[in-house]
Amino acid sequence: MVEISSKYPRVVVKLGTSVLTGGSLALDRAHMVELVRQIAHLHKSGCDVVLVSSGAIAAGREHLGFPTLGNNVAAKQMLAAVGQSQLIQSWEQLFNIYGLHVGQILLTRADLEDRERFLNAQDTLKTLLKHRIVPVINENDAVATAEIKVGDNDNLSALAAILADADLLLLLTDQPGLFTADPRSNPDAKLIREVETIDETLRSIAGDSVSGLGTGGMATKLQAADVARRAGIEVVIAAGHHPEVIVGASQGESVGTRFLAHPTPLEARKQWLFAGPKSSGRLTLDAGAVKAICEKGSSLLPAGIMSLDGKFARGTLVTMCDEQGAEVARGISRYGEGDLRQIIGCHSEQICERLQVHYGPVIVHRDDLVLV
Ligand SMILES: Nc1ncnc2c1ncn2[C@@H]1O[C@H](COP(=O)(O)OP(=O)(O)O)[C@@H](O)[C@H]1O
Numbered sequence: 553m554v555e556i557s558s559k560y561p562r563v564v565v566k567l568g569t570s571v572l573t574g575g576s577l578a579l580d581r582a583h584m585v586e587l588v589r590q591i592a593h594l595h596k597s598g599c600d601v602v603l604v605s606s607g608a609i610a611a612g613r614e615h616l617g618f619p620t621l622g623n624n625v626a627a628k629q630m631l632a633a634v635g636q637s638q639l640i641q642s643w644e645q646l647f648n649i650y651g652l653h654v655g656q657i658l659l660t661r662a663d664l665e666d667r668e669r670f671l672n673a674q675d676t677l678k679t680l681l682k683h684r685i686v687p688v689i690n691e692n693d694a695v696a697t698a699e700i701k702v703g704d705n706d707n708l709s710a711l712a713a714i715l716a717d718a719d720l721l722l723l724l725t726d727q728p729g730l731f732t733a734d735p736r737s738n739p740d741a742k743l744i745r746e747v748e749t750i751d752e753t754l755r756s757i758a759g760d761s762v763s764g765l766g767t768g769g770m771a772t773k774l775q776a777a778d779v780a781r782r783a784g785i786e787v788v789i790a791a792g793h794h795p796e797v798i799v800g801a802s803q804g805e806s807v808g809t810r811f812l813a814h815p816t817p818l819e820a821r822k823q824w825l826f827a828g829p830k831s832s833g834r835l836t837l838d839a840g841a842v843k844a845i846c847e848k849g850s851s852l853l854p855a856g857i858m859s860l861d862g863k864f865a866r867g868t869l870v871t872m873c874d875e876q877g878a879e880v881a882r883g884i885s886r887y888g889e890g891d892l893r894q895i896i897g898c899h900s901e902q903i904c905e906r907l908q909v910h911y912g913p914v915i916v917h918r919d920d921l922v923l924v
């Protein structure tokens with residue numbers, strides 16, 4: 553084995569169903585062997601590797617002999633319950649060839665949106681890495697319902713990269729990277745080699761999955777890249793079948809689409825705030841409030857809120873939008889929806905007059921607020 557030196561001390565590798573099945577209906581074990589060889593090589597060089605592995609549902613279908621089932625949640629949960637154990641067994645056997653142990657972590661959004669549970673998951677992950685065990689992460693599909701799901705493994709892998717304090721997130725899929733349009737339907741589409749900022753134009757070219765195997769397509773990969781790069785993590789989207797892709801990308805070689813890390817990453821708690829909790833309310837702000845939070849770094853006061861939607865309790869995440877409906881920030885509301893309805897538009901001093909309770913003059917404190 554040729555000695556390699558990874559440019560990144562800690563790498564999260566996400567393997568989509570498209571890579572693990574090679575576009576077929578069953579797991580492509582020959583290719584899994586090849587992927588494990590590369591990961592083991594990287595691991596041996598001293599780099600910590602975390603694996604986010606999709607493929608449980610595909611493995612379940614294969615193991616049960618491709619039963620005819622509806623496309624409903626219960627069927628998918630059953631397939632995931634059967635398939636996850638098959639999948640982890642395969643990873644265990646393959647990593648064992650290289651004398652490596654794996655540790656399985658199954659997560660749902662509910663494990664990540666509560667800060668304490670997030671920190672618990674982080675402790676487990678970091679302890680595995682400290683003992684040089686390869687964590688293998690997937691969504692806990694067997695029990696997760698739509699409400700508590702992350703929903704796709706691209707976003708899950710960005711959260712895993714934040715949990716692990718990773719330096720590189722490598723999203724491996726069935727395309728060589730992000731193209732100017734979906735290459736399946738646009739043969740003239742061009743590969744984008746490097747991305748410095750993720751904006752609406754870029755989002756508009758990232759389409760959904762059309763293979764029927766993956767979840768979310770390039771759209772969720774771009775969301776994941778946005779979350780990770782804001783946390784200071786570099787991201788590469790590349791083809792899982794490209795020769796030596798894991799080793800190459802980890803050494804900084806030009807492969808696929810590289811997203812540069814944000815030059816001023818969010819601090820740890822705000823990384824979690826941006827990516828962990830799901831928003832349960834929406835506040836529409838007037839132009840003055842948008843300017844104050846976006847340009848001056850101010851906290852949000854009740855006077856700047858024009859209207860609100862959704863039902864939310866005190867302490868939950870809300871989205872803040874401008875008058876045109878564009879999201880400008882998200883943050884933790886210090887007032888629940890019921891109380892907030894009675895104080896929007898008023899001055900902070902009036903809170904005491906209008907409410908029985910008083911949780912301070914600001915609605916979203918700047919320490920609990922992330923600009924989008
Ligand atoms: N602009 C784009 N560039 C590349 N692929 C795209 C683009 N828009 C949509 N896609 C689709 O995204 C798919 C990959 O995502 P997905 O099917 O979810 O795979 P995975 O299982 O790896 O997550 C590709 O097969 C492709 O059809």
Ligand SMILES: N[C@@H](CCC(=O)OP(=O)(O)O)C(=O)O
Pocket residue numbers: 567568569570605606607608609610690691693703704705706765766767768769
């Ligand atoms: N958790 C699911 C995969 C969900 C998912 O996002 O799939 P993919 O888009 O192929 O990465 C499974 O193990 O089958």
